[in-house]
Amino acid sequence: xxxxxxxxxxxxxxxxxxxxxxxxxxxxxxxxxxxxxxxxxxxxxxxxxxxxxxxxxxxxxxxxxxxxxxxxxxxxxxxxxxxxxxxxxxxxxxxxxxxxxxxxxxxxxxxxxxxxxxxxxxxxxxxxxxxxxxxxxxxxxxxxxxxxxxxxxxxxxxxxxxxxxxxxxxxxxxxxxxxxxxxxxxxxxxxxxxxxxxxxxxxxxxxxxxxxxxxxxxxxxxxxxxxxxxxxxxxxxxxxxxxxxxxxxxxxxxxxxxxxxxxxxxxxxxxxxxxxxxxxxxxxxxxxxxxxxxxxxxxxxxxxxxxxxxxxxxxxxxxxxxxxxxxxxxxxxxxxxxxxxxxxxxxxxxxxxxxxxxxxxxxxxxxxxxxxxxxxxxxxxxxxxxxxxxxxxxxxxxxxxxxxxxxxxxxxxxxxxxxxxxxxxxxxxxxxxxxxxxxxxxxxxxxxxxxxxxxxxxxxxxxxxxxxxxxxxxxxxxxxxxxxxxxxxxxxxxxxxxxxxxxxxx
RNA sequence: GCGCCUGUAGCUCAGCGGAAGAGCGGCGGCCUUCUAAGCCGCGGGUCGGGGGUUCGAAUCCCUCCAGGCGCGCCA
Numbered sequence: 001x002x003x004x005x006x007x008x009x010x011x012x013x014x015x016x017x018x019x020x021x022x023x024x025x026x027x028x029x030x031x032x033x034x035x036x037x038x039x040x041x042x043x044x045x046x047x048x049x050x051x052x053x054x055x056x057x058x059x060x061x062x063x064x065x066x067x068x069x070x071x072x073x074x075x076x077x078x079x080x081x082x083x084x085x086x087x088x089x090x091x092x093x094x095x096x097x098x099x100x101x102x103x104x105x106x107x108x109x110x111x112x113x114x115x116x117x118x119x120x121x122x123x124x125x126x127x128x129x130x131x132x133x134x135x136x137x138x139x140x141x142x143x144x145x146x147x148x149x150x151x152x153x154x155x156x157x158x159x160x161x162x163x164x165x166x167x168x169x170x171x172x173x174x175x176x177x178x179x180x181x182x183x184x185x186x187x188x189x190x191x192x193x194x195x196x197x198x199x200x201x202x203x204x205x206x207x208x209x210x211x212x213x214x215x216x217x218x219x220x221x222x223x224x225x226x227x228x229x230x231x232x233x234x235x236x237x238x239x240x241x242x243x244x245x246x247x248x249x250x251x252x253x254x255x256x257x258x259x260x261x262x263x264x265x266x267x268x269x270x271x272x273x274x275x276x277x278x279x280x281x282x283x284x285x286x287x288x289x290x291x292x293x294x295x296x297x298x299x300x301x302x303x304x305x306x307x308x309x310x311x312x313x314x315x316x317x318x319x320x321x322x323x324x325x326x327x328x329x330x331x332x333x334x335x336x337x338x339x340x341x342x343x344x345x346x347x348x349x350x351x352x353x354x355x356x357x358x359x360x361x362x363x364x365x366x367x368x369x370x371x372x373x374x375x376x377x378x379x380x381x382x383x384x385x386x387x388x389x390x391x392x393x394x395x396x397x398x399x400x401x402x403x404x405x406x407x408x409x410x411x412x413x414x415x416x417x418x419x420x421x422x423x424x425x426x427x428x429x430x431x432x433x434x435x436x437x438x439x440x441x442x443x444x445x446x447x448x449x450x451x452x453x454x455x456x457x458x459x460x461x462x463x464x465x466x467x468x469x470x471x472x473x474x475x476x477x478x479x480x481x482x483x484x485x486x487x488x489x490x491x492x493x494x495x496x497x498x499x500x501x502x503x504x505x506x
Numbered sequence: 507g508c509g510c511c512u513g514u515a516g517c518u519c520a521g522c523g524g525a526a527g528a529g530c531g532g533c534g535g536c537c538u539u540c541u542a543a544g545c546c547g548c549g550g551g552u553c554g555g556g557g558g559u560u561c562g563a564a565u566c567c568c569u570c571c572a573g574g575c576g577c578g579c580c581a
Contacts, residue, residue: 027525036524039561049561073525074561119581161581245579256509256577263579273581298575301510327511328575369519372511374574376518385518387543390529396543404540445522453520456528467545484540506543 002433004089008033008063008079015059016041022079024430028423031070031078032430038075049075083417086429090479091415093432093486100490101436103145103443110148112289113139116210117154120202121165122342123187124209126366126377127297127329129350133366134326135295136215137448137498144497145443150218150289153210154280157199158224159270169198184344209351213363214499226279227271233279234261237313248274248313255309274306281310285320293322301325324446326371332378348379357386360500364391367498368452390456391500394491397459399506401488404471405481406504411472413481424465425476428483431461435490439497448498455494462487 005022012020018041022033038053045052053075060069060077065085070078093100115135118128136151143149156162168178172192178184191198203220210217238249244264251258261275284292294307304325308318331348341347354362356379365382368390369375421429435454442450471480492502 023524025525026527030525034524036562039524042561076524156581159581243579247579260579267579270579272579298511300576300581302576304510325510325575330574373519374512378518381518385530388530392543393529396541400541400544407540449520453528456520460528463544464546466540470540472540506541 002089002436003092004085005033005433005437008065008081008085009035011063012037012056012060015063016056024434025078028427030072030076032081032426034072034076034078036076038071038077042075053077083419083421086421086426087415087417087479089433090417090429090482090486093490094413094415094482098489098493100432100486101144101439101493103440105146108147109290110150110288111139111142111291111293112150112152112284112287113142113293113295114152114154115139115215115295116206117156118206119156119161119342120199120206121161121183122185122202122347124206124350125329125342125347126331126350126353129213129353129362130326130329130366130375131295131297132210132213132215132350133363133499134324134371134448136213137367137451138293138295138324138446140497140499141439141443141448141451144439144493151216152219152221153206153217154221154223155203156223156273157203158227159273162199165202166198181343183342185342185347212354213350213359221280221283223276223280226276226283229279229282230271230275233282234275237261237278248278250306250309250313253309253312255306259306277303277307278310278313281307281321282314285311285314285316289320291320291322293324295324295326298325298327324371327374329375329377332376332381348377353379353382356383357389360391360395361386361389363499364389364452368449370447370449390452392506393463394452394455394459394495395501395503396506397462398488398491398495398502399504400466401462401484401491402504404484405488408472408481408484411481412478413485414478415482417479418476422469424461424468425480425483428458428461428465428487431458432486432490435493451494451497455491458487458491458494462491 009020009022012022012035016037018037020035020037022035025031025034038049038056042049042052050071053071056077057069057071060066060079065082065088067080067082069080072078096102113135116124116128116131118124118131124132139149139151164179164182168182168184168188169192171178171182172188178188191201194201207217207220234246238252239246239261240249241247244266245260246262247258248261249258259274260272261278262271263269281292296303304323307321307323311318311321350362357365366375435458438450438454442448465483469480471477471484474480495502
């Protein structure tokens with residue numbers, strides 16, 4: 001909540017003797033802000049909600065900045081506020097500047113966000129793009145909320161698929177077809193032309209794509225490194241041998257099944273993914289992360305419980321592990337779902353999507369859907385609609401404000417409100433006041449998609465304000481310039497949180 | 507069979523206990539004034555069906571229907 005709103009809620013809470021939540025009614029006739037506190041308190045106070053609301057109304061009307069209060073409907077309190085209250089709210093925003101809405105934590109949490117972690121057997125697909133857009137935005141939110149955040153990419157640089165990938169590249173180098181089940185994509189030819197290690201160059205190329213997508217990976221963790229820890233780790237775990245394979249007794253901690261950690265000799269005697277998972281998690285926890293967030297596609301949902309069990313197997317808290325699943329991206333072609341396969345090379349790449357619709361539109365598009373929603377991406381439709389992407393609507397608002405502020409030059413911006421506020425000014429300010437609460441909620445709910453939604457509303461409120469109210473040369477010039485400044489930095493912040501540029505000109 | 511996710515406007519989707527929304531598409535208006543990538547108006551919805559909890563349910567619970575994804579000594 002913004003400070004002004006927090007103060008108002010606090011004073012109301014004092015009057016009510018209970019916590020008060022203020023929300024912005026969608027209909028302006030229902031006040032500038034409203035609370036349901038009387039509705040919630042009525043049962044325990046053994047009063048009717050309207051009685052209680054009527055009592056609170058008198059107390060509320062004595063609060064500074066409150067113009068009048070109405071009791072409405074079943075017992076809502078609708079508050080109408082004075083311009084001076086809005087002036088204070090704006091003043092706080094101007095003082096906060098770029099940090100408006102930032103969280104502060106006395107003890108910041110050390111959080112690791114593990115994201116993408118796609119096998120380095122091919123370039124990143126749009127599915128990985130969704131992971132990157134989501135994971136990176138979540139990391140930005142967590143950091144803005146005042147935590148210490150690190151982004152990590154876990155590289156599966158060994159194992160069956162990697163062997164197949166190398167074999168495929170080598171086959172191409174000899175001018176042969178890849179082996180049975182090998183990688184058939186065109187990029188294999190390109191990798192085959194290089195001298196160096198194909199896996200290494202694939203990792204580099206993935207890193208370049210991510211950088212282009214404005215995702216900065218702080219650390220790359222190698223599966224091969226993690227597996228070196230296994231012998232020592234296995235000794236400490238409760239394991240047994242069956243059919244020649246080494247199992248961990250994870251059912252003792254309510255896992256759905258005991259997991260194989262090392263395959264039987266007939267199957268190569270190699271460690272499984274689960275074994276590497278354990279070693280990797282042990283490594284994360286030793287590095288002192290208080291929270292390890294895994295961003296995984298829904299096709300991995302079977303491992304969600306496993307990671308929590310893994311924490312317990314290592315003698316640590318399962319709550320330190322947080323698995324976020326996002327649903328898959330389906331590619332539609334001619335209205336039908338296309339089956340993608342990285343091995344067949346039958347995929348839509350993140351680089352291709354960026355090329356097709358633009359970087360900002362791609363990031364916006366991929367993060368604006370909630371993670372629980374399957375994305376049906378019609379690539380032709382996306383190309384057709386790319387110029388109409390809402391991202392440009394928001395960026396346009398930012399550019400417009402920049403233009404006004406540039407023209408205003410040295411003219412003074414302030415927060416002294418005019419004697420009466422127009423609906424457009426009030427609407428815009430109320431939207432800005434929502435921002436800190438919105439950010440806090442989006443962070444807590446791990447819901448970065450709330451940011452683009454809010455940004456559209458904010459841009460909407462600004463465009464309306466712009467159209468109806470002249471800034472430079474008006475009698476409320478200083479106040480309106482202040483409003484412009486606060487709006488611009490908030491839009492810029494929103495765009496930054498989802499990795500999108502905030503242009504000065506368009 | 508079991509588990510997870512989804513079903514909201516013609517299309518793509520937000521909203522996830524407090525008074526139904528956006529973008530795109532359709533129709534009609536608005537540029538001698540700080541960017542028309544904009545603004546204003548119109549049309550458009552049994553929030554998958556049915557029960558329940560609640561003063562109040564798109565939102566929580568149960569159930570049914572439809573779709574997606576999983577359930578390997580695969581990765």
